[in-house]
Amino acid sequence: MSSGSLRVVGLIAAAIMLASGTGLAACARSGTPVATETARSSPAQSIGPRVATVAVPPVDVLVGNELRTADGMRISLSWAGDYLGVLRVSQGWLVFNQGEKPATWLLTDAGDRHQLLSGENWPVVSPNGSRLAYRAGDEIVVARLDGAKLATVARTGGIGRFWPNMFVGDSLVLSYSVTGGEAENFDTWRYASGPYRPTPVNQLIVGATPDGRHLVGQVPSDAGLCLAIFDPGTLAPINRACGLSASVGPHPPISPDGRWLLLYVMSDGLPTEATKAMGNPTALVDLTTVFERPVIVGTWPDEPSRPFGLSDCVWPNNTTAICAGSGALARMDMTNPGRVEWITLAGVPIDPHTQSPYRVLPVLHLSQ
Numbered sequence: 001m002s003s004g005s006l007r008v009v010g011l012i013a014a015a016i017m018l019a020s021g022t023g024l025a026a027c028a029r030s031g032t033p034v035a036t037e038t039a040r041s042s043p044a045q046s047i048g049p050r051v052a053t054v055a056v057p058p059v060d061v062l063v064g065n066e067l068r069t070a071d072g073m074r075i076s077l078s079w080a081g082d083y084l085g086v087l088r089v090s091q092g093w094l095v096f097n098q099g100e101k102p103a104t105w106l107l108t109d110a111g112d113r114h115q116l117l118s119g120e121n122w123p124v125v126s127p128n129g130s131r132l133a134y135r136a137g138d139e140i141v142v143a144r145l146d147g148a149k150l151a152t153v154a155r156t157g158g159i160g161r162f163w164p165n166m167f168v169g170d171s172l173v174l175s176y177s178v179t180g181g182e183a184e185n186f187d188t189w190r191y192a193s194g195p196y197r198p199t200p201v202n203q204l205i206v207g208a209t210p211d212g213r214h215l216v217g218q219v220p221s222d223a224g225l226c227l228a229i230f231d232p233g234t235l236a237p238i239n240r241a242c243g244l245s246a247s248v249g250p251h252p253p254i255s256p257d258g259r260w261l262l263l264y265v266m267s268d269g270l271p272t273e274a275t276k277a278m279g280n281p282t283a284l285v286d287l288t289t290v291f292e293r294p295v296i297v298g299t300w301p302d303e304p305s306r307p308f309g310l311s312d313c314v315w316p317n318n319t320t321a322i323c324a325g326s327g328a329l330a331r332m333d334m335t336n337p338g339r340v341e342w343i344t345l346a347g348v349p350i351d352p353h354t355q356s357p358y359r360v361l362p363v364l365h366l367s368q
Contacts, residue, residue, distance in 0.1 A: 053344040057329065059314055059322055060363035062086050063348055067093065067363070079113070080105060088365040089129035091145065098122070104132075106148055114148040126167040127212070129366030133164035133172050133191075140164055142172060142191045154191040158198070162187060165205075168232040169212045173205070186235055201235045207252040208232070209287075216252055216261070227263070227290065241294035246283040253313035253321050254287070260334045261285050262310050262321060265299065282310065284337050298337025306330075306342060314362040327357030 060069045065084055067075040077084055083099030092108040104117040117123060121134035132150065133142045139157050143150035162174035165183065171190050175183035186203050189196040205217035215230040219237050226242035246263035253262045265281040284298040312324035319334040327348045331341040348357045
């Protein structure tokens with residue numbers, strides 16, 4: 001199985017991550033104080049969470065196998081099975097099953113559904129929603145979404161163990177894992193320029209900036225893991241910020257203008273996802289300054305009873321992130337860090353697998 005990207009960029013949420021195993025849940029190392037700068041708000045400890053219950057979500061969400069839209073529609077996706085993910089594209093919604101019977105469909109605004117792929121091809125989607133890349137046997141295929149079907153744009157063999165990871169500009173980032181866990185081997189294929197030519201590197205890459213100019217990940221140092229940005233052509237690190245005592249997770253939440261990045265505050269020896277599930281704090285960095293001045297500019301405190309994940313977030317604007325939580329959405333304001341606003345969605349059923357309310361997964365909108 002490949003490791004992730006817009007393969008569901010938030011796209012497929014915690015439920016999906018059970019099937020996909022995507023992202024870089026990097027092992028955390030700590031023991032040093034977190035460098036913090038919180039000039040924008042009063043201390044986080046004095047700010048309690050705010051909770052609101054709504055019938056209609058502020059953004060499109062997936063609850064189990066039901067799609068609930070911000071304009072009040074409720075669309076059953078029971079025909080697609082369990083472990084679903086959804087992306088909004090100009091033609092409708094891309095629906096992914098990454099469970100026992102993996103498949104990809106286009107569900108149009110008119111309610112028609114068209115199966116695009118079946119089997120373990122684990123597609124990734126371009127940032128504008130117009131193209132998909134997937135593995136077909138010993139080849140990787142890039143295809144254009146043409147109405148209700150896929151039209152092949154390019155294909156290549158000679159890929160070895162690589163799978164599509166993410167689109168960046170006119171290139172496709174490829175990855176694989178030696179252990180079958182998190183990806184640690186990467187390469188790029190400029191699919192408009194001919195077949196894939198191997199130039200693999202060993203890196204810790206988990207995402208890209210919205211403008212596609214940089215990849216985001218981590219590099220090791222004597223002090224632990226450092227936040228880093230990479231050249232998308234060479235995959236070489238071009239800048240790093242060390243000493244943050246915070247770790248970037250899979251599908252990192254970066255604001256649309258490329259300024260804000262949410263991180264996990266680290267605990268000794270725990271992977272970032274496990275750390276967050278235990279209620280550890282969330283950290284905020286400013287990507288326009290962090291590589292010159294590596295400090296955390298805000299934090300959100302522990303909420304062990306209401307854990308939420310940073311792998312499944314959407315940004316309705318440049319300063320607001322809305323992330324998935326159990327039975328609710330977590331809304332955070334980058335200009336006033338310190339308090340999570342919980343938006344509880346009415347009528348969320350119990351997940352039979354966890355015996356807790358289903359996670360409410362915000363749906364990413366991709367626009368051409």
